[in-house]
Every structure is written in structure tokens, then in C-alpha cells.
Amino acid sequence: MHGRLVGKNLLITGSAGRIGSATARAAISEGASVVLADISGDKLKAFKDTLSSSVKARVHPLIADVTTEAGIISLLDQAVSATGPLTSAVHSAYPTSYGWGSPFEKLRASHLHEDLANQLGGAILFSQHILRHFQAHTGGDLVHISSIQGICSPKFEHYEGTTMTSPIEYSTIKAGVIAMTRWLAKYHSNQNIRVNCVSPGGILDKQDPEFLKRYRSSCTNYGMLSSEQVASAVIFLLSAEAEAINGQNLIVDDGWSL
Template sequence: MLKGKSFLVAGAGGLLGSTLSAALVAEGAHVIVADINLDLMNERLQQQGLGQENSQVTRVSLDLNDVVSVDKLFASLELDGAVNCTYPRNKRYGAKFFDVTLADFNENVSLHLGSSFLFMQQCAKYFERTGRPFSLVNISSIYGVVAPKFEVYDDTKMTMPVEYAAIKSALIHLSKYLASYVGNSHFRSNCVSPGGIFDHQPEPFLQRYKGHTFGKGMLDINDVIGSITFLLSDQARYVNGQNIVVDDGFSL
């Protein structure tokens, strides 16, 4: 479905971004992998079997909060689509609701939602400039769709950060806004909203979370990849402004 196409994966040093990059390469695509931390990205990609010698992969340094570098990157590429897997945040991100300061809330929303806006804007500008069919996929979350189930965090130090809810819900609406604003069948803007992804969380949390699903519990990272590759492919050519939820029923 993706052979011969070219995609930008921002945040390719993360768990989702690196796994997605390997999946796209396996489908025959050329992938421009971008991250603010090149060492981490190269390590993660090596773990996915994408060594430095792979001709299907182009590696670039990218800070999505740097307007000049983002402009330069989009001016230098030929793309069929892009996926934003980044999650910029400050060092105090993750505090519980009453411990979040206004300054930290504003900074985290600005870092993530602001950079996502810039990425989306650049994708639309690229399409307007080139006229080349383009598929943008943003990564939201079930907690951009429904309120948190805070009971799953009992007896752990974990919480569902308030900034996360604000950002992920806004991403869904911005994706719809962009699809409507461009208003062209050849430019698609969609979201994928995963449920929780397993990353060695505490066992009490894993068991409580599983009780809200139909049996899967936390997702494996590969459970999310198929929806993203579908949206990038021509099989989704008229899917526009939509949000695909992948959560085994958690949000029902």
C-alpha cells in the first residue's frame, strides 16, 4: 500500500515513532525520521533493525518548537504524508492536578499543542505549494475523547496529567479544523487515538486498566500501527477529519 511513497515521522526517537518508522520501511516506503535527540533516535531505530546504512531512511534533527528549522525542513522535502509522534514537555510535567502551576500548564500546552499547530500548518502549506496529495496523521488519545478513569491510578504514583487531556482533545479538533479549512480531497488530516500502551507500568494499574477493556488490557505498540498506516495509504483516500480510536473498548 505504501511502496514508493515518502513519509515524515516526527518524534522517531520515541516508542511509537521508531516502531512506526520500521513498519513504513517494511511496507516499501521511504521515511524521513526526525527527532530533537538524534542519539536516542538512532539507538531506537537500530533496535528496530534500521541501521545507518538503510537507504530507505533519511535522518534529520528537528525541534518542532523552532520555526526556522521546521520551515527549512518542509522546504527541502518531497512528501506523501507525515505523522507527528512528538511529545515535548517540561521537566515538571506529570504533576497531579492541584500541584500543577499556571506557568507549567501554559508551558506544557504551548510546547506540545503549539508545536503540533506549527507542524499541521506546515503540512497544509506544503500541500498548497506543491499540490501533491498528502495525508497527515496526528496522535491523540482516548483521554482526548473521554474523561479520565482516575480509579485505575489508585495505589500508584501515576496520574493522568491535566495538560495531556487539554492537548489531546484539542488535537482532535485541530485535525478537523484543518481538514475543513483546506477543503480539498487530496489533503487529508486525521487522528489516531490509542488507549494505554504497555511500558512496564505498575501491576495494580495494569490490572485495573484491563478491567475496563474487553480483555486486552494495555495495548502493545504494534496494535496502533495498522490504523496509522491505513490513514497514510490510498485505501483511506476519502477518510478526512476523522479520529480512529484503538482501545479495545476502554472508552465505551
């Protein structure tokens, strides 16, 4: 078999979502064994059904809630039973509270705390457990997903007159993911461990046409992205081609942030 991830055992959280599933598909075609972890069994099944039978032996769907420590520990145990020691992980789960996306003026403390705990706290806890696993074996590569909202303030003018918004907690969480990535990479020096993140622009998904037009005007060639354009950056960071890249934030935004 050929491919940049042959011999890798890769765990992807949020693997039934937009970026997670595109990353899973790309990783499978690059030869990896892939553990698909997601809280939604229905979405996992629907995704697995799209894969050809020739690759299914290398695909292991697991229902998991990665917002709790017990859920993360149980997921890692089951993943190792399915594939053997993990060499790689992508954290792409996107747990959101009922109040996610509220305007700043209407933000409620309970929703704010839940989203900070689950999205940023969850990313830290997932990192703690997967990196401990890598330490106990021969090392490994971890990729987190941040966002352009973690490196720039939102372009609020793009949302005017639409029901869309970009929440303050999202920018804060995503900036935190970038800081966490640097911290983890340096902390695990000399252990054959790499931690990087990708900051994608928006993924095209039936957004308001007026928003799309304004968003496109800030970009260079495409505007909103496909999940596959993000997945290819994640695969690069997991591959040997990126062996000297550590603690970095790879911006994939068609120039939105320029």
C-alpha cells in the same frame, strides 16, 4: 517492491519514541521512504541501528526540535533535500515540560503554558507548515496522535495508590488535537489533502501492576496496547485504503472507552 506506501515520502516526528518508531518500522516495511525526525540524536541512532541494511537507503534520520517554527522550517527543508517532496506526515513528537505529570493542585503556570504551547501549539504550527508544503505539491496525508484522554475523562480510580496520574492539560491538549484535525481537514477541502488522528489507549511500558490490572478490567481483549497495534492504524490512515476518510479520529483502545 510491494506495500501500501510504496512511492510515499513520509516524515515522522518523534520517530525515535514508542509510537513513532513502531510507525516508522511499519511504514518502511510498507515501502515508504521515511524521514525520521526526533530531538534525540542518540535515540535516532539507536533506532536506525535496529534496521536491516537493505532498507537503510530509504531511511533518513534528522535531529529536529518541532516546538519552534525555525525548527519545523529547517526540518522540512532538510527532509525535502533527503527524499524530494513529502507526501505524508505523522506528528508523534511528545515534548514535555519539567513539571509534566504534576497533580492538579500542584500545577504551575509556567509548566502549563509550556506544555500547551509545545504540544498543542506545536501540533498546529507543524500542521501549518506541512500542509503548506502539501499544497505546493500534489497534496498529502497528515496523521496526528491524540489519546483516549481526549475523548473521555481519565479513569482516576485506576491510579489510586500509585504514583501515576493523567494530567488535566493532557486531556485538554488531546481534545484540542481532535478538534484541530477536523478543522484542518475541512479547511483544506478539494486540495487532495487529508488530515486524521488516532486516539490510542495506553501503551504497555512497565506500569504499576495494580494499575495494569484495573486498566485491563475496562478493556475487551488485551488491556494496554503495543506500539505496533497503534502503528497499524496510522499506516491504514496513510494508505489508499483510507482515501475517503478525512477529519476523523480513529480510536484504538481495545474497548477502554466503551
